[in-house]
Amino acid sequence: xxxxxxxxxxxxxxxxxxxxxxxxxxxxxxxxxxxxxxxxxxxxxxxxxxxxxxxxxxxxxxxxxxxxxxxxxxxxxxxxxxxxxxxxxxxxxxxxxxxxxxxxxxxxxxxxxx
Amino acid sequence: xxxxxxxxxxxxxxxxxxxxxxxxxxxxxxxxxxxxxxxxxxxxxxxxxxxxxxxxxxxxxxxxxxxxxxxxxxxxxxxxxxxxxxxxxxxxxxxxxxxxxxxxxxxxxxx
Numbered sequence: 001x002x003x004x005x006x007x008x009x010x011x012x013x014x015x016x017x018x019x020x021x022x023x024x025x026x027x028x029x030x031x032x033x034x035x036x037x038x039x040x041x042x043x044x045x046x047x048x049x050x051x052x053x054x055x056x057x058x059x060x061x062x063x064x065x066x067x068x069x070x071x072x073x074x075x076x077x078x079x080x081x082x083x084x085x086x087x088x089x090x091x092x093x094x095x096x097x098x099x100x101x102x103x104x105x106x107x108x109x110x111x112x113x114x
Numbered sequence: 115x116x117x118x119x120x121x122x123x124x125x126x127x128x129x130x131x132x133x134x135x136x137x138x139x140x141x142x143x144x145x146x147x148x149x150x151x152x153x154x155x156x157x158x159x160x161x162x163x164x165x166x167x168x169x170x171x172x173x174x175x176x177x178x179x180x181x182x183x184x185x186x187x188x189x190x191x192x193x194x195x196x197x198x199x200x201x202x203x204x205x206x207x208x209x210x211x212x213x214x215x216x217x218x219x220x221x222x223x224x225x
Contacts (some may be wrong), residue, residue: 004156041159042118042202042215056210091156103213105156 002026003052004106006092018080023110025094026075031055032069033103034077036092043091049075092097116141116208120201120216126225131193132143134182135219138185139204145178145211151201152218157202195222 005024013019025032031050035043046065048055051072060067064083068073079086089108117140124177129132139147146164150157159171163179165187174193179186190197200218208214 040203040217042217043213044215045212048210048212056212058210093156103159105158107155 004092004094004104005032006090006109008042008109009107010112012114015084015113016081018078019082019111020076021090021092021111023075023077023092024088025075026104029089029094029096029104030105031095031097032065032071032075033093033095034075037089037091037108039088044075048085077113082111084113087111087113098113116205116214118203118205118214120203120219122219123217124218124220124222126222127193128223129194131192131223132189133193133221135188135190135201135221136185137187137216139156139203139214140184141205141207141214143207143209143211144181145161145206148204148206148213149177149186149188150152150204153198154203155206160201190221195220195223195225197221 001029007022012023033048034046036046037043046060047057047067065079067077089110091107091108093103095103119138120137149160150161151160160165165217166181174191177188200220202215202218204215211223
C-alpha cells in the first residue's frame with residue numbers, strides 16, 4: 001500500500017513570502033491531519049479534516065495559515081505571509097476512520113524561513 | 115491546557131543496555147496514550163494504551179500505562195544501534211480527542 005505523499009520535501013523562503021505544501025493521503029483514508037513540528041518539540045496539530053470538512057482547527061494561526069482538502073482527498077496547507085518562527089517540519093498524516101491509533105505519517109516538508 | 119511531559123529529554127547508552135523512558139500527562143477526556151518512534155523522518159507507531167496495568171509488548175519493546183498516576187513507561191531491553199531515535203509520547207484527549215505530543219526523548223545507542 002502506498003504511503004502518505006507530501007511535497008515539496010524541502011523549502012527555503014524569505015520572511016513575508018508565501019508558501020504552499022501538498023499532501024496526498026493513503027487511498028480511502030477519510031481523516032487527514034496537518035502537524036507542525038518545530039526542532040526539539042513534538043508535533044503540534046494544526047488542523048484535522050474528516051473527508052472535506054474541518055473537525056479541529058483550534059491551533060491553526062488563521063491570520064496567516066489556511067488549509068483546504070479538495071474533494072475529500074488531497075490537501076494543501078498555505079502560509080501567507082511567512083514569519084521566521086514558522087520554520088519547522090510540516091507533517092501530514094491520514095487515518096482510515098479517524099481512529100488516532102491508525103494514523104500514518106508522511107515524510108514531511110522541512111520549511112526554512114530566512 | 116493539555117500537557118504531556120517526557121523524561122529524560124536525552125539518553126546515551128551502550129548496546130545491550132536496558133532503558134526506561136517516561137511520559138506523564140495532564141489531559142481532559144483522556145482516551146488513549148500512544149508511543150511513536152521518530153528517526154530522521156515521520157513518526158512510526160509503536161503502541162497504543164488505553165487500560166491501566168496491561169503491558170503491551172513488541173519484541174524488545176514494552177509499555178505500560180498507569181491511569182491513576184497519569185503516566186506511562188516505554189522499556190527497551192538489549193538495545194541496539196538501530197534503536198537510536200526520538201521516542202514520542204502522545205495522549206489522545208481534549209474536546210476533539212486530538213493528539214497532544216510530548217517533546218520526545220532522544221535515545222542514542224552506541225556500539
